[in-house]
Amino acid sequence: MxxxxxxxxxxxxxxxxxxxxxxxxxxxxxSKDELLEMYRQMLxxxxxxxxxxxxxxxxxxxxxxxxxxxxxxxxxxxxxALDGETDSVITGYRDHGHMLAYGIDPKVIMAExxxxxxxxxxxxGGSMHMFSTEHKFYGGHGIVGAQVSLGxxxxxxxxxxxxxxxxxxxxxxxxxxxxxxxxxxxxAELWKLPIIFVIENNQYAMGTSVNRASAEDQLYRRGExxxxxxxxxxxxxxxxxxxxxEEAIAWVRAGKGPVILEMKTYRYRGHxxxxxxxxxxxxxxxxxxxxxxxxxxxxxxxxxxxxxxxDLKTLEQDIRKIVxxxxxxxxxxxxxxxxxxYTDVLVESx
Amino acid sequence: xxIEIKMPALSPTMEEGTLAKWLVKEGDSVKSGDILAEIETDxxxxxxEAIDEGTIGSISVAEGTDNVKVGTVIATILEDGESAxxxxxxxxxxxxxxxxxxxxxxxxxxxxxxxxxxxxxxAESGTxxxxxxxxxxxxxxPAIPEGTEMxxxxxxxxxxxxxxxxxxxxxxxxxxxEEVAQYQGxxxxxxxxxxxxxxxxxxxxxxxxxxxxxxxxxAAMGGLRPIVEFMTFNFALQAIDHIINSAAKTNYMSGGxxxxxxxxxxxxxxxxxxxxxxxxxxxxxxxxxxxxxxxxPYDAADAKGLLKAAIRTEDPVVFLxxxxxxxxxxxxPKLDDHxxxxxxxxxxxxxxxxxxxxxxxxxxxxxxxxxxxxxxxIDAEVIDLRTLRPLDTETVLKSLAKTxxxxxxxxxxxxxxxxxxxxxxxxxxxFDDLDAPVLRVANEDVPMPYAANLxxxxxxxxxxxxxxxxxxxxxx
Numbered sequence: 027m028x029x030x031x032x033x034x035x036x037x038x039x040x041x042x043x044x045x046x047x048x049x050x051x052x053x054x055x056x057s058k059d060e061l062l063e064m065y066r067q068m069l070x071x072x073x074x075x076x077x078x079x080x081x082x083x084x085x086x087x088x089x090x091x092x093x094x095x096x097x098x099x100x101x102x103x104x105x106x107a108l109d110g111e112t113d114s115v116i117t118g119y120r121d122h123g124h125m126l127a128y129g130i131d132p133k134v135i136m137a138e139x140x141x142x143x144x145x146x147x148x149x150x151g152g153s154m155h156m157f158s159t160e161h162k163f164y165g166g167h168g169i170v171g172a173q174v175s176l177g178x179x180x181x182x183x184x185x186x187x188x189x190x191x192x193x194x195x196x197x198x199x200x201x202x203x204x205x206x207x208x209x210x211x212x213x214a215e216l217w218k219l220p221i222i223f224v225i226e227n228n229q230y231a232m233g234t235s236v237n238r239a240s241a242e243d244q245l246y247r248r249g250e251x252x253x254x255x256x257x258x259x260x261x262x263x264x265x266x267x268x269x270x271x272e273e274a275i276a277w278v279r280a281g282k283g284p285v286i287l288e289m290k291t292y293r294y295r296g297h298x299x300x301x302x303x304x305x306x307x308x309x310x311x312x313x314x315x316x317x318x319x320x321x322x323x324x325x326x327x328x329x330x331x332x333x334x335x336x337d338l339k340t341l342e343q344d345i346r347k348i349v350x351x352x353x354x355x356x357x358x359x360x361x362x363x364x365x366x367x368y369t370d371v372l373v374e375s376x
Numbered sequence: 377x378x379i380e381i382k383m384p385a386l387s388p389t390m391e392e393g394t395l396a397k398w399l400v401k402e403g404d405s406v407k408s409g410d411i412l413a414e415i416e417t418d419x420x421x422x423x424x425e426a427i428d429e430g431t432i433g434s435i436s437v438a439e440g441t442d443n444v445k446v447g448t449v450i451a452t453i454l455e456d457g458e459s460a461x462x463x464x465x466x467x468x469x470x471x472x473x474x475x476x477x478x479x480x481x482x483x484x485x486x487x488x489x490x491x492x493x494x495x496x497x498x499a500e501s502g503t504x505x506x507x508x509x510x511x512x513x514x515x516x517x518p519a520i521p522e523g524t525e526m527x528x529x530x531x532x533x534x535x536x537x538x539x540x541x542x543x544x545x546x547x548x549x550x551x552x553x554e555e556v557a558q559y560q561g562x563x564x565x566x567x568x569x570x571x572x573x574x575x576x577x578x579x580x581x582x583x584x585x586x587x588x589x590x591x592x593x594x595a596a597m598g599g600l601r602p603i604v605e606f607m608t609f610n611f612a613l614q615a616i617d618h619i620i621n622s623a624a625k626t627n628y629m630s631g632g633x634x635x636x637x638x639x640x641x642x643x644x645x646x647x648x649x650x651x652x653x654x655x656x657x658x659x660x661x662x663x664x665x666x667x668x669x670x671x672x673p674y675d676a677a678d679a680k681g682l683l684k685a686a687i688r689t690e691d692p693v694v695f696l697x698x699x700x701x702x703x704x705x706x707x708x709p710k711l712d713d714h715x716x717x718x719x720x721x722x723x724x725x726x727x728x729x730x731x732x733x734x735x736x737x738x739x740x741x742x743x744x745x746x747x748x749x750x751x752x753x754i755d756a757e758v759i760d761l762r763t764l765r766p767l768d769t770e771t772v773l774k775s776l777a778k779t780x781x782x783x784x785x786x787x788x789x790x791x792x793x794x795x796x797x798x799x800x801x802x803x804x805x806x807f808d809d810l811d812a813p814v815l816r817v818a819n820e821d822v823p824m825p826y827a828a829n830l831x832x833x834x835x836x837x838x839x840x841x842x843x844x845x846x847x848x849x850x851x852x
Contacts, residue, residue: 114598116594145631146631146633147629147630147631147633148631148632149631150628150629150630150631151629151630151631155629155630156630157626157629157630157633157634158633159630159633159634164594164597164598164634165626165629165630165634166629166630167622168621169617169621169622172590172617172618172621172622174590175586175587175588175589175590175591175593175594175618176590176591176593176594176597176618176622177594178587178590178591178594179590179591179592179593179594179595179596179597179598179602180594180595180597180598181594182591182594182595182598182600183594183595183598183599183600184598186550186576186595186600187599187600205586206584206586206587206590208587209582209584209586209587209588210587210590210591212582212584212587213581213582213584213587213588213591216582369632370627370628370630370631370632371627371628371666371667372627372667372669372691373627373632373635373637373689373690373691374689374690374691376669376717376718376719376763376766
C-alpha cells in the first residue's frame with residue numbers, strides 16, 4: 027500500500043511584506059513668479075519646437091528631429107525641482123525641451139539642429155546628440171533605453187563621490203520595454219543609487235501604442251519586482267509634475283534608493299518629423315489639445331492670479347523674439363570647418 | 377587491481393597543481409563522494425572527491441607537493457579482497473612529466489578497437505600548442521631602462537598589479553564586473569583587490585553585461601575612471617551597444633565636451649576546449665571603430681604597462697587579454713611606475729628575411745616559428761602590435777622596407793581581421809617594398825569545435841607560420 031503523502035502546508039507569510047513608500051505627492055503651490063516662469067519656459071519650448079519643425083520643412087534641419095510639443099510640463103515641472111549645481115540629467119533623443127528647461131541658450135541648440143559649427147556639439151551631434159556638462163546635462167542619446175543605464179552610472183558617480191547629487195533619467199514608454207532598463211533597475215535598487223527614473227509615457231512608441239506593446243501598461247508598476255516604488259503623475263499638469271518631483275527627490279536624497287515616476291503625457295506631433303502619424307486620429311490629438319494642453323492650463327491659473335492678457339502677450343512677444351533670433355543665428359552661422367571632421371575623435375594623441 | 381587515483385585537471389587550462397592537503401590516510405575506507413584531498417590550482421583551492429569505494433592502499437604524493445602534473449598517480453584505492461601489495465604504483469611518480477599523461481587503458485575487453493592514429497593516448501588540443509608557444513620571450517623592450525631589476529610575474533598578477541597601482545594613485549578608479557570582488561575574479565585577475573580597496577571600489581555586479589557596461593560608461597561620463605571587467609569578451613556582445621554607441625562616440629558627438637574614460641577589459645580569443653561560444657577573438661570588431669583604443673598585450677610587462685596607460689588615458693579603451701596567457705610568467709621590470717605608450721608596436725625579435733606581424737597569443741607562436749626558421753637559415757623579424765587601434769603602421773612598414781616580405785599571424789579568422797587590415801596598409805603604403813604577397817596565417821574559417829583534434833586543426837600554430845614564411849621567402 028502506498029504511503030499517504032504528507033499534507034501540503036500553506037505558507038503563513040504574506041507574499042509581499044509592507045514596504046515604505048514615498049508619500050502621495052501633492053500639486054505644487056507656486057508663487058505667482060514661479061508660475062509665470064514655468065509658463066515662460068513651457069511657451070519657449072513650444073515656440074522653439076514649432077520653429078524647429080518649420081526649419082525642418084525648409085530643409086535647414088536634416089535627419090531625425092523629435093519635437094517635444096505637448097510634453098512641456100514634464101521637463102519644466104521636474105527640472106524646476108532639481109538642484110542645478112549638483113544634480114545630473116540624462117535623456118533620449120527627444121532632448122530639445124529638456125535643454126531649454128535647463129536654461130541652455132536656444133541659439134546653440136538651434137545651431138546644432140541646423141548642423142553649424144557654433145552648435146552646442148559643434149555641429150557633430152545633431153538633434154539627438156546634445157550635451158552640456160556645464161549644466162550637468164549628459165545628453166541626448168540616440169539608442170532607445172541606453173540613457174537608463176548611463177543615468178544609473180551617473181547616479182553611481184553621485185553616490186561614489188558622495189557629492190549630494192541625484193540623477194534624473196528620462197525615457198519613454200517605448201524604452202520602458204528594453205532589457206537594459208530592468209538590469210539598471212536591479213542594480214540601482216540593489217546599490218540604493220540616487221536616481222529618479224522618469225518614464226515619459228506619451229502613449230506611443232513611434233507608432234505603437236502602449237497597450238499594443240506592454241503586457242503591464244501601467245508603467246509606474248514596472249519597478250515592483252525590484253522593490254522600486256512608482257508613482258503615476260499627470261504629465262500635462264506642470265504643478266503635479268513639480269509636486270511629484272518634490273516627493274521623489276526627498277525619497278532619493280534620503281538614500282532610500284530609486285523611484286519611478288510615470289508621467290502620463292502626450293505628444294501632438296509625430297514621433298519624428300518624418301512620421302505621418304497614421305496610427306491615431308486627428309480627433310484624438312485635437313481632444314487632448316482642447317482639454318489637457320499644459321500651457322493653456324497654466325494660462326488659466328495665471329489668469330486667476332490676476333496676470334493680465336496684456337502681460338502674457340508681452341511675454342509671448344519676448345519669446346518669439348528669442349526663438350526668431352535663435353533661428354536667424356542657426357541659419358546664418360557657418361557650418362563647421364572641414365578640418366573639424368577629424369577633431370574630437372579621441373581626446374589624447376598617440 | 378588497485379584503482380589509481382590521478383591528479384585531476386580542475387579547470388580547462390590546468391596542467392599542474394599543488395597537492396595541498398590529504399583528508400584521508402592509508403588504510404582509511406572511502407566511498408564515492410568522500411573528499412580525498414584539497415588541490416590548489418593557479419586559480420583556486422578545490423576539493424577532490426572519491427568516485428570509487430574501497431580502502432586507501434597507498435598515498436604516493438605527499439601533501440604540500442607543488443607542481444604535480446595532471447594525470448600523475450597520487451594514491452590507490454584497494455577494492456575488496458585486495459592487499460596493500462597490490463597497491464604499489466607501477467608507473468607515474470609525482471612531478472614526472474613523461475608519465476603525466478593518463479593512460480586510457482580500456483578495462484573492458486569488449487571496448488571497440490581504436491583505429492591507429494585516430495585517438496591519441498592523451499587528447500592534445502590546439503590550445504595546448506598555443507600555450508606551449510606562449511612561453512617564448514621577446515627581446516628586451518627598449519622602453520625599459522637597461523639594468524632594471526626584473527621580477528618573474530604572471531600575466532594575471534601583472535594585470536592585477538596595474539589596477540592596484542592605479543587605484544592607489546587615483547580614487548576615481550574602480551573595478552566592476554561579475555565575480556570581481558568576493559570571488560576574487562572568475563580568472564583571479566582581481567585577486568586581493570577587494571581586501572585592499574573595499575567594496576566601494578571593487579564591485580560585484582549581477583550577470584547583466586548590458587546594464588553594467590552602461591553604468592560604467594555613465595559613471596565615466598560623470599567623471600569617474602571605471603574598469604569594467606567582462607568575464608570574457610564573448611559576453612561583452614550583450615554590452616557592445618554601450619562600448620560602441622555610448623563610449624566610443626560620445627566625445628565626437630558632443631564636440632569634445634563629454635568624455636568617457638573607461639576601460640573594458642577581460643579575456644578574449646580562444647580558451648581551452650570551451651567550444652564556439654566561448655572562443656571568439658573580437659579584436660577586429662572593436663579595432664574598426666573610431667573613438668576606441670584597442671590594446672591586446674602579449675607578455676606580462678606589456679600587460680602591466682599598457683593597462684596602466686589604458687586606465688590613465690582620457691579615451692575609452694577595449695583591453696583584450698587572453699585566458700591562456702594569464703598563468704604564463706615573464707620578466708616584469710621592477711619600476712615604481714611602469715607605463716607604456718599606447719599605439720607603439722614592439723619588435724620582439726630582429727631579422728632580415730621576413731617580417732612576422734602578430735599580437736596577443738599569436739606572438740608566442742610567431743617567436744616559436746622564428747626559432748624554427750632560424751634553424752633553416754631564414755632570419756625572421758617578429759613584431760608585436762600591442763595596440764590594435766591606433767595601429768603602429770610606421771613600425772610595420774619600416775620592417776617591411778627591411779625584409780620585403782611579410783606574413784601576419786593571428787589567432788582569429790582571417791576574414792575581415794587585423795591581418796586583413798595590415799595587408800591593406802601594406803598594399804596602400806608599402807607596395808613598392810613587397811617582394812612577395814603578404815600572407816595571413818590565421819584560424820580555419822569555421823566556428824571553434826570542441827573535440828581536441830578538431831580544435832587543434834582549427835587553430836593557428838607555429839608550423840603554419842613556418843610554412844607561410846617559407847612561401848613568401850620562396851624557400852619551400
